[in-house]
Amino acid sequence: MEINSSEYSISSPTVGMCPKDTKPEYAFIGRSNVGKSSLINMLCNHKGLAKTSSTPGKTLLINHFIINKEWYLVDLPGYGYAKRSKTQRDKLEQMIAQYILQRQQLTNVFVLIDIRHDPQTIDREFIDWLGKSQIPFCIVFTKADKLAKTKVEPAAKAWMEKMLDTWEELPPYFITSAESKLGREDVLGYIESINKSLKDL
Numbered sequence: 437m438e439i440n441s442s443e444y445s446i447s448s449p450t451v452g453m454c455p456k457d458t459k460p461e462y463a464f465i466g467r468s469n470v471g472k473s474s475l476i477n478m479l480c481n482h483k484g485l486a487k488t489s490s491t492p493g494k495t496l497l498i499n500h501f502i503i504n505k506e507w508y509l510v511d512l513p514g515y516g517y518a519k520r521s522k523t524q525r526d527k528l529e530q531m532i533a534q535y536i537l538q539r540q541q542l543t544n545v546f547v548l549i550d551i552r553h554d555p556q557t558i559d560r561e562f563i564d565w566l567g568k569s570q571i572p573f574c575i576v577f578t579k580a581d582k583l584a585k586t587k588v589e590p591a592a593k594a595w596m597e598k599m600l601d602t603w604e605e606l607p608p609y610f611i612t613s614a615e616s617k618l619g620r621e622d623v624l625g626y627i628e629s630i631n632k633s634l635k636d637l
Contacts (some may be wrong), residue, residue, distance in 0.1 A: 437630040442480035445516050447497040451535045455500055461508040461541045463625055466548030468514035472576040474614035486511050498535055516558040536571055539572040544572045551577040551591050555598050581613040
């Protein structure tokens with residue numbers, strides 16, 4: 437897929453204020469500091485599209501970007517940022533859950549995982565919740581450039597295999613690096629294949 441245009445559309449504090457549009461939406465979410473903004477900018481070939489910050493947990497709204505005037509990339513707040521108050525965390529979790537469960541245009545959720553770390557409880561809880569809620573999703577491993585090349589694939593496979601303790605069928609996964617653009621074609625190709633299948637319906 438060629439990205440010919442990528443533009444910021446709207447930031448919404450509730451699912452009810454998201455675009456009144458029927459275009460498919462692909463949501464990106466992960467723990468704070470997982471490299472979400474950098475990945476979004478790399479995928480869209482647009483350096484300043486999503487605001488990157490050295491301070492984790494900056495995304496507090498549902499951010500829509502319109503891609504090729506055909507589909508939306510949705511940047512969701514990160515989960516599990518400990519420095520927020522419990523009230524703020526609960527409010528964000530509620531907003532994220534309402535968007536994921538209620539937004540009919542949501543086509544797929546990309547869950548971002550830092551490939552350098554062992555599975556964290558918070559990631560597994562979120563992934564298991566998506567599964568129970570029957571939300572289509574896949575896993576995107578980020579920061580592959582921070583590991584030795586020989587360790588990248590084994591780290592991803594080990595992470596996925598640990599899911600087999602409760603999952604019969606594993607979701608698709610992608611290995612990416614915002615620095616080297618690794619995985620860009622795979623992720624965009626996956627989105628393109630879903631968009632084509634939706635058009636054929």
